[in-house]
Amino acid sequence: MAQEKILIVDDEDRMRKLVSDYLKRDGFQVLEAGDGEEALYIYEDQPDIALIILDVMMPRMDGYETLKNLRKFSAVPVIMLTAKSEEEDALCGFEAGADEFVTKPFSPKVLVARVKAIIARSTDEVLSGQDPSEMPGVLEAGNLRLDENAHAVTADGAEVLLSVKEFELLAYFMKNRGIALSREKILNSVWDYDYFGDARTIDTHVKKLRSKLGDCGSYIRTIWGMGYKFETEEEG
Numbered sequence: 001m002a003q004e005k006i007l008i009v010d011d012e013d014r015m016r017k018l019v020s021d022y023l024k025r026d027g028f029q030v031l032e033a034g035d036g037e038e039a040l041y042i043y044e045d046q047p048d049i050a051l052i053i054l055d056v057m058m059p060r061m062d063g064y065e066t067l068k069n070l071r072k073f074s075a076v077p078v079i080m081l082t083a084k085s086e087e088e089d090a091l092c093g094f095e096a097g098a099d100e101f102v103t104k105p106f107s108p109k110v111l112v113a114r115v116k117a118i119i120a121r122s123t124d125e126v127l128s129g130q131d132p133s134e135m136p137g138v139l140e141a142g143n144l145r146l147d148e149n150a151h152a153v154t155a156d157g158a159e160v161l162l163s164v165k166e167f168e169l170l171a172y173f174m175k176n177r178g179i180a181l182s183r184e185k186i187l188n189s190v191w192d193y194d195y196f197g198d199a200r201t202i203d204t205h206v207k208k209l210r211s212k213l214g215d216c217g218s219y220i221r222t223i224w225g226m227g228y229k230f231e232t233e234e235e236g
Helices: 013-025 036-045 063-070 087-096 108-122 164-175 183-190 200-219
Strands: 005-009 029-033 051-055 078-082 100-103 138-141 144-147 152-155 158-160 220-223 227-230
Touching (some): 005 013, 005 036, 013 029, 013 108, 029 036, 036 051, 063 087, 100 108, 108 164, 144 200, 164 183, 164 200, 164 227, 183 200, 200 220, 200 227
Parallel strands (some): 005 029, 005 051
Antiparallel strands (some): 144 152
């Protein structure tokens, strides 16, 4: 298997080396950047980077601003790192388009495991060896179309750029069309079982999804006091 490229963005040399060493042991090719501006230059030059590990607190351009700029042209998976433990920081990261959020100090082994899990979900390698009849395909609802093989979404005929987690959330909604889903059930089904986040993470992602899907965003309906249900206007 070809080595996936991981870009580590952190202004601390020690932190970059620590994470880099663990990733290299697992066969990843590692690139490094000391700030957000450098990271954007590197990614533009090497768009085949499979995942970015992005620190929040950095000089010149912090992690949030870097991610916002990145999301203007790419849906590459991003894991954000922060030394802060406040829940609001995680929500800000998800608002900006992060796929995962890890608080320092963290276990490098756990971080590498999350890197592997995200890459497995966001590449076609996860489908290798499967019978074609068992491979995920195209989901359609109203004017919304999601292609799991191509990892592509169109709303009213226009392409929609989603992060990995936004894509997984939308696919989960579409596969459970017409079913009332609690926030806890969504969190347990779409996020890793060991995710220690708050159910409000769901609300943050739904808000982003609705905004990106335009008129099709109305298909994700709020069930007050419980969660959400996905259904088209004709079904509602």
